[in-house]
Amino acid sequence: MEKYELPLVIFTVLSQMSVGITLLLTWRSLRGEVNGNRLHWLITGLILGVASIAAVLHLAHPEHAYNALINLKHAWLSREILGATLYGAMIGLAFLSKGNKGAALLASLFGILLVVVQGMTYAAPAMQAIANGITMMLFFATVWVMGCAAAPLLGLKASNAALRQGIIALMALLIAAPVMWLSGGTIMKMTAHAWLSSPLYLGSLLCCIVGGTLSLKHQPMQKAIFAILLVGVVLSRLTFFGDTVSTIVNIGHLY
Numbered sequence: 001m002e003k004y005e006l007p008l009v010i011f012t013v014l015s016q017m018s019v020g021i022t023l024l025l026t027w028r029s030l031r032g033e034v035n036g037n038r039l040h041w042l043i044t045g046l047i048l049g050v051a052s053i054a055a056v057l058h059l060a061h062p063e064h065a066y067n068a069l070i071n072l073k074h075a076w077l078s079r080e081i082l083g084a085t086l087y088g089a090m091i092g093l094a095f096l097s098k099g100n101k102g103a104a105l106l107a108s109l110f111g112i113l114l115v116v117v118q119g120m121t122y123a124a125p126a127m128q129a130i131a132n133g134i135t136m137m138l139f140f141a142t143v144w145v146m147g148c149a150a151a152p153l154l155g156l157k158a159s160n161a162a163l164r165q166g167i168i169a170l171m172a173l174l175i176a177a178p179v180m181w182l183s184g185g186t187i188m189k190m191t192a193h194a195w196l197s198s199p200l201y202l203g204s205l206l207c208c209i210v211g212g213t214l215s216l217k218h219q220p221m222q223k224a225i226f227a228i229l230l231v232g233v234v235l236s237r238l239t240f241f242g243d244t245v246s247t248i249v250n251i252g253h254l255y
Contacts, residue, residue: 004238004241004242005241005242006054006238007054007055007057008054008055008122008241009234009237009238009241010050010051010054011051011052011054011055012051012118012122012139012142012237013051013142013146013230013233013234013237014047014048014050014051014054015047015048015051015052015084015087015114015118016115016118016139016142016143016146017047017142017143017146017147017150017230018044018045018047018048018051018091018111019087019108019111019112019114019115019143019147020142020143020144020145020146020147020148020150021040021043021044021047021147021150021151021154022044022091022094022104022107022108022111022147023108023111023112023143023147024147024148024151024156024159025040025041025044025094025099025104025156026101026104026105026107026108028156028157029099029101029104030101030104030105033156033157034099034156035099036098036099037098037099038095038098038099039154040099040154040156041091041094041095041099041107042095043154044091045088045091045092045095048084048087048088048091049088051084052084052088055081055084076117076120076121077121079117079120079121080114080117080118080121083110083113083114083117083118084114086110086113086114087107087110087111087113087114089110090103090106090107090109090110090111091107093106093107094106094107115136115139115140115143116136118136118139119133119135119136119137119139119140120136122135122240123135123136124246126246126247126248127191127244127245127246127247128184128185128187128188128191128247129177129181129184129187129188129191129192129244129245130191130240130244134173134177135240137173138170138173138174138177138236138240141166141169141170141173142170142233142237144162144165144166144169144170145163145166145167145170145229145233146229146230146233148160148162148163148166149163149211149222149225149226149229149230150226152222152226153222153223153226158220158222160215160216160220163212163215163225164212164215164216167208167211167212167215167229168212170208170233170236171205171208171209174201174204174205174208174236175205177195178191178192178195178196178201179192181195187245187246187247187249190245190249191243191244191245194243194244194245195239195243195244198239198243200235200236200238200239200242200243201235201236201239201243203231203232203235204232204233204235204236204239205232206232207228207229207231207232207235208229208232210228211225211228211229211232214228
């Protein structure tokens with residue numbers, strides 16, 4: 001599974017789910033629907049904690065993880081680690097203040113900044129197909145879908161309409177991206193063919209369709225919807241990291 005960067009898949013998916021929950025909690029807090037509940041913020045922080053453990057395990061020397069912060073001036077990876085740390089601190093503040101509106105807003109702000117930084121970190125120039133805004137859009141679509149999908153599991157009122165809109169947005173991005181790449185250069189075309197022929201990619205679309213369909217039921221099975229969509233997002237992220245072709249692919253060949 002090294003090709004598919006499993007630790008990064010876990011880190012990005014779970015951290016973005018955490019941001020989605022944070023945004024939803026903040027919105028509900030501002031509307032007076034959620035007050036003084038530390039449990040929600042604890043769960044949000046635990047999800048980010050698991051994501052961070054996966055990120056540390058991705059490093060060649062996890063015991064020296066702190067060294068990743070020394071190049072903030074030039075490296076998006078260093079900024080990502082700082083962003084995750086600050087976002088975690090804001091979740092802690094929201095937990096300690098029992099979901100105070102100001103603390104919740106700060107957590108949301110730093111969560112959004114974290115996803116923006118992730119969108120820059122993984123839009124590597126060598127990966128021509130994703131070295132653009134598509135990376136950030138896919139990440140924010142994950143925030144949208146997984147935040148809405150997780151809400152009912154936290155005892156919050158379901159937002160099925162918003163969930164379906166997020167699923168449609170995610171599917172539109174997943175379908176439009178490889179179609180556009182087909183009209184690009186050699187590396188983009190190779191990436192498009194790799195995605196479109198990948199069982200992981202096709203499985204992610206199928207999960208989105210099934211999850212969206214289940215949400216239409218009069219009494220949706222929220223746990224099943226969450227599980228199916230989580231699988232779908234993970235499959236799409238495996239495709240993102242594993243099937244996106246780099247410009248180094250032809251090194252050593254004549255042409």
